[in-house]
Amino acid sequence: MIDFHVHCFPDALSAKALALLSQASGIAPLTDGTVQGLRESMLRAGIACSVNMPIATKPDQTQSVNNWAASIQVDDILSFGTLHPKLETWEDEAKRIRSLGLKGVKFHPDYQDFFVDDEAVMPIYERLAELELIILFHAGIDIGLPPPCHCPPDRLARVVKRLEGARIVAAHMGGFLRWNEVEEHLVGLDLFFDTAYGLGYLEPEQFVRILRGHGVERCLFGTDSPWADQAVEVAKIEQLKLAPRDREAVLEGNARRLLQL
Numbered sequence: 001m002i003d004f005h006v007h008c009f010p011d012a013l014s015a016k017a018l019a020l021l022s023q024a025s026g027i028a029p030l031t032d033g034t035v036q037g038l039r040e041s042m043l044r045a046g047i048a049c050s051v052n053m054p055i056a057t058k059p060d061q062t063q064s065v066n067n068w069a070a071s072i073q074v075d076d077i078l079s080f081g082t083l084h085p086k087l088e089t090w091e092d093e094a095k096r097i098r099s100l101g102l103k104g105v106k107f108h109p110d111y112q113d114f115f116v117d118d119e120a121v122m123p124i125y126e127r128l129a130e131l132e133l134i135i136l137f138h139a140g141i142d143i144g145l146p147p148p149c150h151c152p153p154d155r156l157a158r159v160v161k162r163l164e165g166a167r168i169v170a171a172h173m174g175g176f177l178r179w180n181e182v183e184e185h186l187v188g189l190d191l192f193f194d195t196a197y198g199l200g201y202l203e204p205e206q207f208v209r210i211l212r213g214h215g216v217e218r219c220l221f222g223t224d225s226p227w228a229d230q231a232v233e234v235a236k237i238e239q240l241k242l243a244p245r246d247r248e249a250v251l252e253g254n255a256r257r258l259l260q261l
């Protein structure tokens with residue numbers, strides 16, 4: 001199985017980062033936030049590969065976060081890179097992300113303080129798509145942050161329609177706690193959803209309706225570890241009683257195809 005959405009932190013920063021994030025969201029972490037802690041969790045859950053999603057919350061962190069992300073890509077761990085849209089040298093950094101062998105770029109419009117459909121950011125997305133990097137957005141509400149929500153489904157739909165042919169993933173089943181709008185604006189468009197933080201918040205009925213409506217082949221298993229337990233999240237997918245083929249696609253096959261593994 002492949003977990004398309006996890007977070008880990010450098011050993012020296014992990015305890016502090018988890019404490020801050022946990023305090024903001026009210027959610028207790030399920031690993032110690034290190035790469036080693038993630039590996040132990042993967043072993044317990046039977047997950048063969050996890051994809052780390054780092055975020056630079058300030059422009060000048062971008063390079064060092066990407067260097068670290070590349071350094072942890074060993075065997076069973078892959079990573080995206082990060083770009084802060086206000087980094088002046090974003091174009092050089094995008095090329096560097098590509099040459100470091102990172103699989104894509106994660107954006108978090110709330111933490112990075114921009115609206116997903118801001119015209120100023122479009123050239124960045126376009127360049128990333130040209131470089132054949134996958135673009136993943138935190139989508140919907142972030143429970144650790146106050147409003148406004150910078151990546152609601154209707155704004156994200158505008159971006160997807162503009163970036164024809166780009167490989168885009170919306171985390172949290174298209175938009176955390178905005179799922180009625182996901183059904184209205186995003187279901188059926190040319191993008192992937194990851195399942196992170198969907199099950200447990202979404203009613204299983206609506207989860208399956210979005211999954212089927214959008215297309216099982218465009219949904220990727222993700223957990224948001226350490227903010228959820230990988231083994232528990234696998235069990236939740238198994239409880240949905242999907243056809244074995246569909247379950248395999250969500251838990252592994254779709255990610256394998258998207259990541260070209």
Ligand SMILES: [Zn+2]
Pocket residue numbers: 005006007053196224
């Ligand atoms: Zn996340």
